[in-house]
Amino acid sequence: MTETTPLQPPSQTEDPIETVALLKERAEGALVQGDHEALFTLVQDFPAIDIAELLEELSQPDRRAFLEIVQHQLPAEVVSEIDESLREEVFEILGPAGVAAVVSDLHTDDALDLIEDLDEEQQREILSSVSAGERAFLEEGLSYPEESAGRLMQQEIVCVPPFWTVGETLTFVREMEDVSDHLYDIYVVDPSHQPIGAVSLGALLKNPLDQVVSEIMRTSIHPIAAEEDQEQVANLFRRYSLVSAPVIDDAGRIVGMIIFDDVMTVMDEEAEEDLLLMANVGESDFHEPVWTTAYWRTRWLLVTLFDVLMSAFVITHFEASIQAVTALAALMPIGANLSGAFGMQVTTVMVRALATNSLREADTWRAVRKEVQVALVIGGALAVFSGGLVTFFLKNPPLGGVLAASLMLDMIWAAFAGALVPIVIDRFNLDPAISSGPIITTTTDILGFAIFLGLATLFLL
Amino acid sequence: MTETTPLQPPSQTEDPIETVALLKERAEGALVQGDHEALFTLVQDFPAIDIAELLEELSQPDRRAFLEIVQHQLPAEVVSEIDESLREEVFEILGPAGVAAVVSDLHTDDALDLIEDLDEEQQREILSSVSAGERAFLEEGLSYPEESAGRLMQQEIVCVPPFWTVGETLTFVREMEDVSDHLYDIYVVDPSHQPIGAVSLGALLKNPLDQVVSEIMRTSIHPIAAEEDQEQVANLFRRYSLVSAPVIDDAGRIVGMIIFDDVMTVMDEEAEEDLLLMANVGESDFHEPVWTTAYWRTRWLLVTLFDVLMSAFVITHFEASIQAVTALAALMPIGANLSGAFGMQVTTVMVRALATNSLREADTWRAVRKEVQVALVIGGALAVFSGGLVTFFLKNPPLGGVLAASLMLDMIWAAFAGALVPIVIDRFNLDPAISSGPIITTTTDILGFAIFLGLATLFLL
Numbered sequence: 001m002t003e004t005t006p007l008q009p010p011s012q013t014e015d016p017i018e019t020v021a022l023l024k025e026r027a028e029g030a031l032v033q034g035d036h037e038a039l040f041t042l043v044q045d046f047p048a049i050d051i052a053e054l055l056e057e058l059s060q061p062d063r064r065a066f067l068e069i070v071q072h073q074l075p076a077e078v079v080s081e082i083d084e085s086l087r088e089e090v091f092e093i094l095g096p097a098g099v100a101a102v103v104s105d106l107h108t109d110d111a112l113d114l115i116e117d118l119d120e121e122q123q124r125e126i127l128s129s130v131s132a133g134e135r136a137f138l139e140e141g142l143s144y145p146e147e148s149a150g151r152l153m154q155q156e157i158v159c160v161p162p163f164w165t166v167g168e169t170l171t172f173v174r175e176m177e178d179v180s181d182h183l184y185d186i187y188v189v190d191p192s193h194q195p196i197g198a199v200s201l202g203a204l205l206k207n208p209l210d211q212v213v214s215e216i217m218r219t220s221i222h223p224i225a226a227e228e229d230q231e232q233v234a235n236l237f238r239r240y241s242l243v244s245a246p247v248i249d250d251a252g253r254i255v256g257m258i259i260f261d262d263v264m265t266v267m268d269e270e271a272e273e274d275l276l277l278m279a280n281v282g283e284s285d286f287h288e289p290v291w292t293t294a295y296w297r298t299r300w301l302l303v304t305l306f307d308v309l310m311s312a313f314v315i316t317h318f319e320a321s322i323q324a325v326t327a328l329a330a331l332m333p334i335g336a337n338l339s340g341a342f343g344m345q346v347t348t349v350m351v352r353a354l355a356t357n358s359l360r361e362a363d364t365w366r367a368v369r370k371e372v373q374v375a376l377v378i379g380g381a382l383a384v385f386s387g388g389l390v391t392f393f394l395k396n397p398p399l400g401g402v403l404a405a406s407l408m409l410d411m412i413w414a415a416f417a418g419a420l421v422p423i424v425i426d427r428f429n430l431d432p433a434i435s436s437g438p439i440i441t442t443t444t445d446i447l448g449f450a451i452f453l454g455l456a457t458l459f460l461l
Numbered sequence: 462m463t464e465t466t467p468l469q470p471p472s473q474t475e476d477p478i479e480t481v482a483l484l485k486e487r488a489e490g491a492l493v494q495g496d497h498e499a500l501f502t503l504v505q506d507f508p509a510i511d512i513a514e515l516l517e518e519l520s521q522p523d524r525r526a527f528l529e530i531v532q533h534q535l536p537a538e539v540v541s542e543i544d545e546s547l548r549e550e551v552f553e554i555l556g557p558a559g560v561a562a563v564v565s566d567l568h569t570d571d572a573l574d575l576i577e578d579l580d581e582e583q584q585r586e587i588l589s590s591v592s593a594g595e596r597a598f599l600e601e602g603l604s605y606p607e608e609s610a611g612r613l614m615q616q617e618i619v620c621v622p623p624f625w626t627v628g629e630t631l632t633f634v635r636e637m638e639d640v641s642d643h644l645y646d647i648y649v650v651d652p653s654h655q656p657i658g659a660v661s662l663g664a665l666l667k668n669p670l671d672q673v674v675s676e677i678m679r680t681s682i683h684p685i686a687a688e689e690d691q692e693q694v695a696n697l698f699r700r701y702s703l704v705s706a707p708v709i710d711d712a713g714r715i716v717g718m719i720i721f722d723d724v725m726t727v728m729d730e731e732a733e734e735d736l737l738l739m740a741n742v743g744e745s746d747f748h749e750p751v752w753t754t755a756y757w758r759t760r761w762l763l764v765t766l767f768d769v770l771m772s773a774f775v776i777t778h779f780e781a782s783i784q785a786v787t788a789l790a791a792l793m794p795i796g797a798n799l800s801g802a803f804g805m806q807v808t809t810v811m812v813r814a815l816a817t818n819s820l821r822e823a824d825t826w827r828a829v830r831k832e833v834q835v836a837l838v839i840g841g842a843l844a845v846f847s848g849g850l851v852t853f854f855l856k857n858p859p860l861g862g863v864l865a866a867s868l869m870l871d872m873i874w875a876a877f878a879g880a881l882v883p884i885v886i887d888r889f890n891l892d893p894a895i896s897s898g899p900i901i902t903t904t905t906d907i908l909g910f911a912i913f914l915g916l917a918t919l920f921l922l
Binding site: 012013014016017020045047048049149170173174180181182183184200203204205206218220222223224225228232235236237238240241243260261263264265266268271272274276277278279280284285286287290291293294297299300301304305307308309311313314315316319320322323326327328329330331332333334337338341342344345346347348350352353356357358360365368370373374377380381382385388389391445 | 473474475477478506507508510555573603606607610627631634635637641642643644645661662663664665666667679681682684685686689696697698700701702703704721722724726728730733735736740741742745746747748751754758759762765766768769770772773774776777780783784787788789790792793794795798801802803805806807809810812813815817818819820828830834835838839842843846852900906917919
């Protein structure tokens with residue numbers, strides 16, 4: 001029996017989408033022929049995420065038939081990878097005992113992820129079907145705040161005392177019932193169970209059997225408090241290229257460990273969050289129904305609504321001027337829009353510099369000064385260009401002058417606010433990604449209209 | 462001698478910024494006292510990234526003094542972590558021989574990273590000072606395109622034939638001169654050097670010494686073509702929670718491996734790229750001088766400039782209408798801005814769904830239909846609200862009706878274009894993150910003004 005039939009010629013990177021499409025063909029074929037053996041092979045041999053996506057791709061009746069055939073052969077990891085929208089359906093087929101078996105098979109972090117969104121009754125039902133030890137693990141995990149290190153960690157760890165030898169440690173690991181393929185580091189703990197070092201499997205292999213682990217352990221292990229926010233966890237892993245890190249409680253005792261692959265998921269989530277916030281969407285509503293989406297988006301659009309109403313209010317004040325020089329109406333969005341776009345550029349660069357810790361307190365004024373200088377250069381070029389256009393095409397040099405001057409002022413404001421607002425928000429320990437954008441856009445709009453129409457009224461009428 | 466004096470009580474996650482600040486204090490103290498031994502201890506005991514940032518934080522004369530003292534003790538990893546802006550300075554102190562020694566000590570991926578930005582003469586000078594084998598490795602690495610798997614990989618790998626036993630493999634690893642702490646997987650290769658499986662160190666530890674590796678290897682190893690783009694590499698690692706993956710050439714032969722920590726850096730870079738593109742900044746110009754920044758930003762602002770000029774052109778066409786009903790000038794930005802903001806929400810959610818492969822071809826029309834429905838809900842609410850305001854405050858029901866109707870049309874366009882444009886761009890294998898935003902903003906602006914002023918001219922005059 002071949003273990004895995006390769007789906008691709010070996011000289012190319014595999015394409016997950018093609019893999020899933022081919023799996024779907026095979027699964028549908030096996031379902032038609034009633035070939036259960038082929039389905040068992042499929043779920044055993046392919047990565048959990050591919051099988052999970054295969055399930056999402058199958059039609060509802062096919063999925064049901066597939067799951068009913070393979071349910072006792074289905075690796076727990078597949079269930080943990082299945083999209084949330086299908087969980088209810090899958091849980092129903094597996095039944096409480098089946099789900100409890102899956103939860104017992106998973107590491108605590110994945111098990112938590114599976115049950116944390118269930119309603120309390122379902123949670124209780126599942127918790128009551130797992131072993132007492134497992135239940136204690138899960139209940140401890142659930143006690144940590146969402147998006148904290150405590151939720152990310154797995155409680156399955158290997159700890160040894162510092163006086164053990166490499167040989168003793170190796171025997172201990174070999175005799176463990178269930179060593180994960182994802183075991184990379186063994187932690188060395190003192191009598192009070194505080195982690196004092198870590199030994200990689202590589203170090204265990206290299207060193208003689210009678211060497212004491214405290215002599216070969218590395219001591220910079222970067223312990224993480226269980227309450228720590230997951231974004232900080234991701235920063236630490238990235239910074240120090242960690243494969244794993246111990247998680248500690250208030251007393252400094254080791255309670256679990258976090259592994260790099262969970263951190264990759266977090267990095268992804270945090271990147272998504274930042275990107276969506278920039279466009280004023282709180283979180284992806286791609287899978288949400290119409291009404292939820294409309295509600296979420298409207299909340300964010302209220303800022304824009306405030307912006308347009310204030311702008312309309314400002315413009316109304318200058319109706320007489322517009323009546324006198326109607327070209328003002330056509331030209332007034334120029335400064336507002338250009339400085340708004342520039343302000344967003346400044347703010348985004350700042351938000352990113354803050355997020356990556358590139359902006360130190362001492363650099364604040366240097367950064368602001370630089371942005372104002374950039375505004376003078378770009379604003380100058382834009383002012384000459386657009387002022388020139390007006391002078392040339394509308395044969396109205398004073399109007400061109402007013403446009404150029406107001407554009408310069410708009411750009412300077414955009415640079416100043418774009419640089420300073422994120423820094424000030426960050427200083428108050430708030431997330432500059434959320435509120436900087438709307439503040440910049442709203443102020444550049446309102447000021448843009450007010451400055452241009454104000455200067456025009458002063459000098460042209 | 463204590464190996465590392467802990468800088469923090471053990472019950473808290475360490476804060477890298479504080480760590481670096483404390484290191485700076487120690488380093489400055491040691492420099493004043495001329496305590497070379499303390500500096501040697503510092504650079505040996507602390508993580509490379511912390512020492513690299515310490516160097517960035519020191520004043521220029523302190524940095525020079527520090528480097529001249531520790532240069533022969535400085536771990537190669539510290540040099541590889543130093544910010545690009547300081548590399549020139551550091552290389553000057555280390556001299557070509559020192560840099561060549563650093564390059565020889567690093568894995569090929571980090572060594573490449575260090576030399577790829579040097580000018581050709583400097584590169585040649587360094588390449589001629591390293592061993593012939595090292596030089597061949599580096600020249601091969603430099604032959605791969607930037608941002609490809611070939612640049613990310615390290616060529617230092619451990620390969621064994623499939624008929625070897627666990628015992629033979631362990632002996633082989635133990636006898637290797639320089640086993641990295643970052644060794645996680647050993648690759649099993651066939652006679653033509655194509656990777657056919659991988660064995661984790663954990664699997665080696667668990668299995669009896671006389672077991673043949675081909676019986677314990679895992680076969681889904683996700684080989685990556687050396688020319689593959691780094692974004693695809695990151696997607697594979699994330700998807701399959703890989704700790705390492707083999708890199709293969711055109712003939713399917715293994716040429717290196719990529720390790721998770723390099724992928725974390727890539728994930729970070731790609732996230733930054735997406736975020737900055739959303740705000741129309743190509744890449745972070747935080748560390749660039751004023752003129753470069755101004756030049757880069759201006760290129761992106763040209764789209765906005767086109768937008769405002771087109772809008773001005775459209776508005777100019779309706780000057781007579783504005784002259785007749787000046788309230789039009791105050792109200793015309795409402796639809797353009799609201800639909801622009803909504804369109805950006807739609808586009809961002811779509812771009813993200815495409816980037817995470819959540820949007821399959823079959824879902825396209827469902828996604829577009831949903832966004833149009835959301836537009837009808839939000840647009841309806843905004844239309845009633847703003848039309849009502851105009852009717853109530855300006856006592857002008859027809860104007861309120863025109864505003865409401867044009868707002869609805871703007872929102873429907875924003876939903877339609879916001880959803881479809883990224884999909885179409887993606888279908889042409891271009892990056893939807895780059896061009897979707899400007900297309901949405903420009904069309905919502907121009908259409909917003911045209912529809913509102915057009916309807917007003919039709920129905921109010």
